[in-house]
Amino acid sequence: DAKTTQPPSMDCAEGRAANLPCNHSTISGNEYVYWYRQIHSQGPQYIIHGLKNNETNEMASLIITEDRKSSTLILPHATLRDTAVYYCIVRVAQSNTGKLIFGQGTTLQVKP
Amino acid sequence: EAGVAQSPRYKIIEKRQSVAFWCNPISGHATLYWYQQILGQGPKLLIQFQNNGVVDDSQLPKDRFSAERLKGVDSTLKIQPAKLEDSAVYLCASSRAREKLFFGSGTQLSVL
Numbered sequence: 458d459a460k461t462t463q464p465p466s467m468d469c470a471e472g473r474a475a476n477l478p479c480n481h482s483t484i485s486g487n488e489y490v491y492w493y494r495q496i497h498s499q500g501p502q503y504i505i506h507g508l509k510n511n512e513t514n515e516m517a518s519l520i521i522t523e524d525r526k527s528s529t530l531i532l533p534h535a536t537l538r539d540t541a542v543y544y545c546i547v548r549v550a551q552s553n554t555g556k557l558i559f560g561q562g563t564t565l566q567v568k569p
Numbered sequence: 570e571a572g573v574a575q576s577p578r579y580k581i582i583e584k585r586q587s588v589a590f591w592c593n594p595i596s597g598h599a600t601l602y603w604y605q606q607i608l609g610q611g612p613k614l615l616i617q618f619q620n621n622g623v624v625d626d627s628q629l630p631k632d633r634f635s636a637e638r639l640k641g642v643d644s645t646l647k648i649q650p651a652k653l654e655d656s657a658v659y660l661c662a663s664s665r666a667r668e669k670l671f672f673g674s675g676t677q678l679s680v681l
Contacts, residue, residue, distance in 0.1 A: 491669075500573070500660050500672025501612065544611060556602070556625060557670060559611030 461545045463563045469539075471569050475532040479545030482526045488549050490521060491557065492530045494541040501544065501559075504530065535567045571595065573673035575661050581679045587649035590676045594642065594663030600624075602670065603636055603646050604660040612660055618644065619666075648678075656680045 462480040469475040481490065489508050493501040505512055505519045507528075512519040518531040532539055544562040574593040582588050594601050599620050604612035615634065616626040621641040629636070633652070638644040648655055658675040 493670075498674070500662070500674055501670075502672070503669040506669070542611075556614050556617055557612075558614065559604075561611055 461547060461560055463543075463545050463560065465561065466564045466566070468566050468568055469532075469535045471537060471567055472534055475535040475539065475565055475567070477530040477532075477543050477545075477563050477565065478527065479530070480527045481545070481547045484525050484547050485549070488547045490519065490525075490528050491546045491548055492517070492519065493544045493546065493557070493559075494539075495544070495562070496538075496541045504543075535565075537567050537569065539565065540567045541565060573661055573663055573671055575659075575673035575676055577676055578674070579677045579679075581681065582651055583681050584653055585650040587647065588651055588678060589648075590646045590659050590661075590678075592644045592646070592661030592673060594644070594661070595671055598663035598665055598671070599641070600664045600666060601638055601644050602662040602664075603644070604662065604672075606658045606660055606675070608657070615646070651678075651680045653680050 489506050491506040492504040495501045505514055505517050507519045507521055521528045542562040542564050544559050546557050576591050601618045603615045605615050606612040615629045616636045617624045618638045621638045634648055636646045656679050658677050660672055660675040662670040662672040664670045
């Protein structure tokens with residue numbers, strides 16, 4: 458599985474969009490980009506995933522560059538409850554193992 | 570839909586003692602994972618089951634850690650004997666084959 462690089466921390470003002478970047482320059486053609494987040498004292502929570510095209514769901518949007526070497530998770534209107542560690546993971550979704558390999562993630566602090 | 574259940578929520582033991590953690594995955598989820606999360610780090614996969622068979626245990630310290638999933642549903646993770654460096658949160662996750670993972674809240678282990 459390819460490795461990812463994320464900034465260790467970011468701040469965002471409440472109500473503004475939070476844009477979390479992720480570099481995955483060694484991603485393979487069959488690897489998806491997954492985002493999970495972990496709120497304090499809880500287990501990680503799935504947010505969104507994508508292969509090539511941009512994706513949007515009720516939680517966030519995922520923008521993947523055309524060369525697939527980087528992506529951005531967008532929380533359109535951040536709230537205090539979005540304060541968490543955000544993990545960007547690349548994974549072969551159709552593999553038999555399907556395991557997630559977590560890095561250090563980005564700690565997002567949403568401020569009033 | 571009920572989530573992944575784990576118990577106990579907290580456990581404090583002395584080094585060289587033994588400890589066991591229990592996990593009940595989401596109904597119908599064939600794949601079960603145990604992760605170890607040391608403070609300040611991302612979760613690290615210890616073992617992955619597909620039904621009651623082991624798919625990946627390459628990161629499990631087999632001299633002291635063991636895990637089983639006898640009937641393909643519940644799972645237990647055991648440490649015997651515990652060391653100080655085993656202090657961590659132990660997370661259980663489950664998924665349908667090749668789909669997103671759902672995590673429990675974890676068991677926080679302190680080894681004194």
